[in-house]
Amino acid sequence: xxxxxxxxxxxxxxxxxxxxxxxxxxxxxxxxxxxxxxxxxxxxxxxxxxxxxxxxxxxxxxxxxxxxxxxxxxxxxxxxxxxxxxxxxxxxxxxxxxxxxxxxxxxxxxxxxxxxxxxxxxxxxxxxxxxxxxxxxxxxxxxxxxxxxxxxxxxxxxxxxxxxxxxxxxxxxxxxxxxxxxxxxxxxxxxxxxxxxxxxxxxxxxxxxxxxxxxxxxxxxxxxxxxxxxxxxxxxxxxxxxxxxxxxxxxxxxxxxxxxxxxxxxxxxxxxxxxxxxxxxxxxxxxxxxxxxxxxxxxxxxxxxxxxxxxxxxxxxxxxxxxxxxxxxxxxxxxxxxxxxxxxxxxxxxxxxxxxxxxxxxxxxxxxxxxxxxxxxxxxxxxxxxxxxxxxxxxxxxxxxxxxxxxxxxxxxxxx
Numbered sequence: 160x161x162x163x164x165x166x167x168x169x170x171x172x173x174x175x176x177x178x179x180x181x182x183x184x185x186x187x188x189x190x191x192x193x194x195x196x197x198x199x200x201x202x203x204x205x206x207x208x209x210x211x212x213x214x215x216x217x218x219x220x221x222x223x224x225x226x227x228x229x230x231x232x233x234x235x236x237x238x239x240x241x242x243x244x245x246x247x248x249x250x251x252x253x254x255x256x257x258x259x260x261x262x263x264x265x266x267x268x269x270x271x272x273x274x275x276x277x278x279x280x281x282x283x284x285x286x287x288x289x290x291x292x293x294x295x296x297x298x299x300x301x302x303x304x305x306x307x308x309x310x311x312x313x314x315x316x317x318x319x320x321x322x323x324x325x326x327x328x329x330x331x332x333x334x335x336x337x338x339x340x341x342x343x344x345x346x347x348x349x350x351x352x353x354x355x356x357x358x359x360x361x362x363x364x365x366x367x368x369x370x371x372x373x374x375x376x377x378x379x380x381x382x383x384x385x386x387x388x389x390x391x392x393x394x395x396x397x398x399x400x401x402x403x404x405x406x407x408x409x410x411x412x413x414x415x416x417x418x419x420x421x422x423x424x425x426x427x428x429x430x431x432x433x434x435x436x437x438x439x440x441x442x443x444x445x446x447x448x449x450x451x452x453x454x455x456x457x458x459x460x461x462x463x464x465x466x467x468x469x470x471x472x473x474x475x476x477x478x479x480x481x482x483x484x485x486x487x488x489x490x491x492x493x494x495x496x497x498x499x500x501x502x503x504x505x506x507x508x509x510x511x512x513x514x515x516x517x518x519x520x521x522x523x524x525x526x527x528x529x530x531x532x533x534x535x536x537x538x539x540x541x542x543x544x545x546x547x548x549x550x551x552x553x554x555x556x557x558x559x560x561x562x563x564x565x566x567x568x569x570x571x572x573x574x575x
Contacts, residue, residue, distance in 0.1 A: 184439065185317050187371060189237040191215070191403055196316075196376040199236060202387070203401065205378070206234070211398040218404055222246060225253040230397040233260040236370045237406040242268045246405060255360025259395060263367040265327050266292055275357050275364055277336035292327035292368045295350045300326070302353070302372070303346045304389045311386035313372065327368040328353055345390065354390060365393050497562040501551040508548075508569055515575070525549065536571055544568045 183195065190198040207213040211231075216222055225233065226249065233253060240262065242250070247270045254260050267275075298321050300313040315324035328351030334341050345354030347369070357364040367373075367390065377383045438444040488500060509520050516533050520526060526548060534541050547568035551557070557565070 182439070182445075183318075186436075187238065187374075189370060189374065189406065191401070194375065197371065197374040199374060201375045201378040202236070202373055206399050206401070209396075209399070211396055213399045213401060215401045216404050221404060222249065224400065225249050228253065228258060228398075228400065229256060230395070231258050232394045232397060232399045233258065233402065234394070234399050235261070235402045235405065236263045236373050238264065238370065239266050240264055240268060240271075240402070240405045241407070242271055242405055244270060247271050247274065251359065254362035254364055257361040259363050259365065259393070261365045261367070261391070261394060263370040263373055265368065265370065267366070272333075275339075275359070275366070276333040277339055292329055293351065294325045294327055295347075296323040296325055297348065297350065298323045301348050302386050304354075304386075305344050305346075309389060311383070311389070313377065313383055313386060315371075316376065324371070326350070326353070326371070329355065329366075329368055344393075356393070363393075497557040497559060498551075498554065501557055501562055501565050502554075504566065504569070505548065505551050508572060511573060523552075525552070534572070535575055540571050544572055 185196060187197045188195065190200075191203055192198075192200055194200055203213065214224075216224070233250065247268070250260060250271070251274060298315050300315065302311045302313055303309070304311070314321055315326075316322065317324070326347060328347065331352065334343065334352075334355065340358030342356045343352050343354075344356055344365070345367075346352050353368045355366050357366065371377070372390075373387045378387055438448050488503070506522065509522070512518060512530060513520055516530065518527055518530055520530065526545060531541065531545070536544075547565045550561075551565055
């Protein structure tokens with residue numbers, strides 16, 4: 160009993176210690192209220208502290224506010240904006256009235272990219288430039304901000320160490336249409352362009368292909384925060400509307416996106432399973448989840464052991480066949496039925512030779528010719544045994560001397 164209580168107490172201490180540690184999630188979630196390295200809580204609080212304030216678009220009704228806003232900035236930061244056709248039209252009209260749109264995303268929807276970049280490119284008139292941003296892998300990055308020419312050293316980190324990370328750059332052909340009002344505002348190393356301005360009506364679109372640089376990890380780092388600060392200088396003094404609605408995954412929009420070639424089908428337990436990932440992101444749910452797992456484990460260890468029935472030790476069964484045969488033989492011998500004893504011994508011999516040589520010597524038949532060929536005994540011993548076998552098989556009455564001669568004649572056959 161004391162040992163069981165000790166086990167439960169130790170498990171409770173380990174559970175409390177394990178859940179008391181803070182987990183660091185290195186996934187690029189871009190959660191508006193998240194405190195993990197690649198969430199956006201720090202940027203949201205900084206923008207909310209500005210004189211113009213910050214408002215969040217969370218549903219379809221909020222999107223209609225773009226139709227009436229003026230002197231404001233639309234802000235989207237995330238992996239991919241799930242814009243519908245109606246949203247693209249509303250956003251274009253919003254910027255054309257003199258507002259600003261700042262979009263930091265790894266990929267743009269084709270509908271919006273086609274409108275902003277056009278389709279003319281002298282290098283490839285047949286196909287035009289690709290609207291998909293190109294991926295390059297870098298660890299330490301030098302980011303440039305034009306036209307001032309300032310440079311910023313950025314370090315990509317995963318699990319507290321420097322690591323190569325996939326960053327997106329824009330195809331130069333996207334900016335080759337001379338009819339469009341566009342300007343390159345930034346790049347990373349010599350890899351390519353990652354920040355551009357595109358004039359639209361009386362307003363401007365600012366497109367950045369690396370939303371990672373606006374997350375908590377870079378905004379709060381004393382050596383890296385200057386880069387997101389320099390890029391976000393394009394935001395005016397008016398109010399900022401943060402688009403959270405189009406950042407969320409929607410099945411109808413995601414169904415139109417091509418599944419990446421490197422999709423693993425959810426092999427990763429957390430990033431591939433939305434339910435477990437959601438649980439991990441909320442401390443209370445994570446605590447309940449791990450408590451359930453530890454409880455099930457303790458039940459299997461202790462309750463399962465307690466219910467297991469003790470297996471009794473059973474003595475090996477005694478083989479009484481030989482005793483039975485001796486008893487029957489003694490009874491037959493006492494009655495003087497020597498022929499019956501000889502017939503029983505002949506049956507035993509026949510079974511032994513069939514098993515030894517793979518024969519088919521059945522009762523009532525003479526020994527097969529192949530048995531005579533396989534017996535590796537002298538001709539005299541073999542002939543004596545076969546003659547006695549024929550005598551017993553004939554069923555004639557036998558005396559005690561006849562039975563003894565039969566036993567002595569067949570005894571060598573048991574040793575071959």
